[in-house]
Amino acid sequence: MTDQELLARCHTVFTSHRARRPAEMFAAMGEWCEANGIEHDVYGAGDLIESFERKVAALLGFEAAVFCVSGTMTQVTALRLACQDRGRPLVALHPTSHIIVHERSNYQLLGHFNALQVGDRHRTWTVCDLQSVPDRLGAVALEIPMREIGGQITPWYELEAIKAHCRERGTHLHMDGARLWEAQAGYGKTAAQIAAGFDSVYVSLYKGIGGLGGAMLAGSREFVARASEWMKRQGGNVIHRSPYVVAAAMQFDERLAAMPAYFERTQFLYEALRAHPEIRVNPAEPQANMLHLHLPVSRDRALxxxxxxxxxxxxxxFNRASHAALPDSSYVELYIGDNMLGLSNQQVRDGLALFAKALAA
Known part of the structure; x- marks a missing residue:
């Protein structure tokens, strides 16, 4: 039996949002389009996509935003343009940056820019990490929150210091905001307040939002226009973006409105986990509606x-398990979404108790 078949049989699911089957998703998209009189865009021109781009730009506090079919394409394009503008081809990346960990060295093989790993892979950046770099950086890319270390967010005072440092050095500050909406509750700030001081921001339309895919890049009107042109040159100029935009736009407001509830549920989960000290939690306290559980068993045993x-x-x-540094240890990621929101407190406690008992056995 596959993982998906096994998951489909479960009545108590801790992680993520409920996955909708294609027929259900497409039916909901069709009903929403019919109710709202939606027409296809043509190569990115159309009322739906342009109004959605303006909406995301306004929420982030920028002049403009543009849709892109892939966050991978979005980020390296933005960073390459930033480096070209400054005549400095070097970008500072955290060792756990998505660009390093998951994008198959695209920036290097395609000649976009040069990357310098800065900071400790187990910690968020401090301004001292950047101040210690003697090179003249073209850009700095900061992920908020940082997925690979359990959804940690850079402390606010450090974030403000990093913004000031980049501004003083004339360095483009870019945010990997794939899960930026999730960071608002942890900071107690709006997305626009968090993004203020950044030169560009990328947000995902499928991770926390639950769409089919795609991303948005926000920045100045001139920067976004240039990035849009380069994304077309790289193969991102699909004739209709409407399926991706509809899938995100039809549930966008509802998902954003639920983020505080997801964070409150995450806080409850932390409290429930205190009864099981053999399960170590990273970070030590909730910072976004995601976390890593470090387990005293191997990855194979965890699965x-x-x-x-x-x-x-x-x-x-959980969905996936990863090897940890020590023998016979592993860690798993939980994203707290609709699934856990629908569980009672007792269901969560009972599930954790069974999990801890199996770990001990």
């Missing part, structure tokens, strides 16, 4: 336990 709980109890705790 076997997950499947056992699914088969015997209909409980699905």
């Amino acid at each position: 076997a336990i997950r499947n056992q709980l699914a088969e015997e109890h209909g409980i699905w705790i």
Whole structure:
């Protein structure tokens, strides 16, 4: 039985949003289009996509935003243009940056820019990390929150210091805001307040939002126009963006409105986990509606336990498990979304108790 088949049989799911099957998703998209008189865009020109771009730009506090079919294309394009503008081809990236960890060295192989890994892979950046770099940087790319270390957010005073440092050095400050909406509750700030002082921001339309895919890049009108042209040159000029835009736009407001509830549910989960000290949590306190659980078993054993709980109890705790640094240890990621929002407190406690018992066995 595949993971997806096993997950579909579970009645208690801890992580993520409920996945809609294609037929259900497409039917909802069709109903929304019919109710709102939606027409296809043509190569990015159309009422729906242009109004949605303006909406996202306004929420982030920027002049303009443009849709792109891929966040991978979006980020390296923005950083390459930033480096060209300054005549400095060097970009500072955290060791856990998505560009380094997941994008198959695209920036290097395609000649976009040169990257310098800065900081400790287990910690968020401090302004001292950037001040220690003697090179003249063309750009700095900062992820908020930082997924690979459990959804940690850079402390606000450090974030403000980093903004000031980049401004003083004439360095383009770019945000990997794939999960920026999730960081608002942890900071107690709006997305625009967090983004103030950045030169460009990328946000995903499918991660926390639940769309089919795609991204937005926000910045000055001139910068966004140039990035848009380069994304077309790289193959991003699909004739109709409307399926991606509809899938995001039809649930965008609802998802953003639910973010505080997801964060409150995350806070409850932290409290429930205190009863199981063998499960170590990163970060130590909630910073966004995601976290990593560090487990005293190997990755293979963690996956076997997950499947056992699914088969015997209909409980699905996590999706993927990763190897940790120490032998016979692993870690898993939880994103707190609609699934956990729909569980009672007792269901969460009972599921954790069964999970901890299986880990101990």
